[in-house]
Amino acid sequence: MLLRVVHQNEYVYAPPVKTAQHMAHLKPAHDAHQRLASHRLRIAPEPEQLREGVDVFGNTRAYFSVQSVHERLEVVADSLVSTTTTPPIDNDISWEDARERMRYQRGSHYDPAAGFAFASTYVPRHERLLEYALSSFTAGRPLVDAARELMHRIHEDFEYVAAATDVGTPALKAFELRQGVCQDFAHVMLGCLRSLGLAARYVSGYLLTEPPPGMPRLVGADASHAWLALYLPRADGAGEWMGLDPTNDRSPGEDYVRLATGRDYADVSPMRGVIQGGANHTLKVAVTVAPVPKFGA
Incomplete structure (x- = not known):
């Protein structure tokens, strides 16, 4: 497209x-x-x-x-x-195995994606975020399945309210409010994943929005968007990044435009x-x- x-x-x-x-x-x-x-x-x-x-x-x-x-x-x-379009994900690694590969082990191969497993300016690693995430990340569950369920839960549990937060609102504040915008939804999910020891990065960009049937497209009516990408390690080399958009409860497709990636909004x-x-x-x-x-x- x-x-x-x-x-x-x-x-x-x-x-x-x-x-x-x-x-x-x-x-x-x-x-x-x-x-x-x-x-x-x-x-x-x-x-x-x-x-x-x-x-x-x-x-x-x-x-x-x-x-x-x-x-x-x-x-x-x-x-x-x-x-x-995003190619299908073919990676059945468990979330515990993915977490272990992000940990430092003497003599093991260093994966640069491990840098996205740490806390950042707006996104801490916190017990409350960990507790929320563990409901989806049960023992032995494939990382992809668990992450998609977490995305769905955030979409269902949080309300999109533009006036509830601003660009400086940290993830924990948005988590307490259970309200926010796409930036907050992404920050909360990043905090959950990183609190588990997983690597995930913030993605800024745009989303194609179609007007209601019969209505004209209004120039300037769209907005910036934010989502995240979760790292899926592989045993035989470099892993891959899987996009997740908790605001819309879906994976990004050809109607998404990536602008920049970083640890959180502060980087991009x-x-x-x-x-x-x-x-x-x-x-x-x-x-x-x-x-x-x-x-x-």
Whole structure:
């Protein structure tokens, strides 16, 4: 499926900003399962410096500097992405075996995915999360089956409420509330899996949403999305990552666009920066995800 993604961030400042340094994760991933056909980043006012780099997780990020006084900053990422269906998972490893392979053992092969089994900024390893997860992770159960049941339980037990949390809400707070948005659903499930000693990473991106029958597609009406990927080790070499979306209780397919991966939201936030001035500001975000023939229809 060929999808066009337009992600617009508009900041309005008061008083004006004198200088600004920003970093953006707005360029979709390009790999064997997702091909980036084109990408353009438009910034106004035009930055004095703009460059790309690759972070430790393999994500492409842009750095830019605006040295002129400005009351408004607009950043628009326009991308064409070719997505594919997710291949079937053929891995029957038990969750206990998967956990053991993430533990350090002297003289054993080190799997880089083990770094995603530790706590991170928003996602702790905690007894309450462990207790919740163990209802699904019974003795000897295949990792894939147990993880899918945990995903389903989170989907059923938690309520999607946009105003309940913000981007800085940690996983334990969202777990206590039993409310939140896709970021919180992903963080809670990550905390459950890591508390078991399993490796899992946060995924930011987009989800194609179709309007109700007979209704037009509204440009800018979509939003960023977040889910997670669980690592499935293999005895004969590198393992594989299985996507899980507890917000929608499903595995990601060709209607998902991956933007970046990290330990949690703190590693892959779409925009962050340091500004001089602009003590008060407002942010408007508009996202459109659509098949290319239908874009703007």
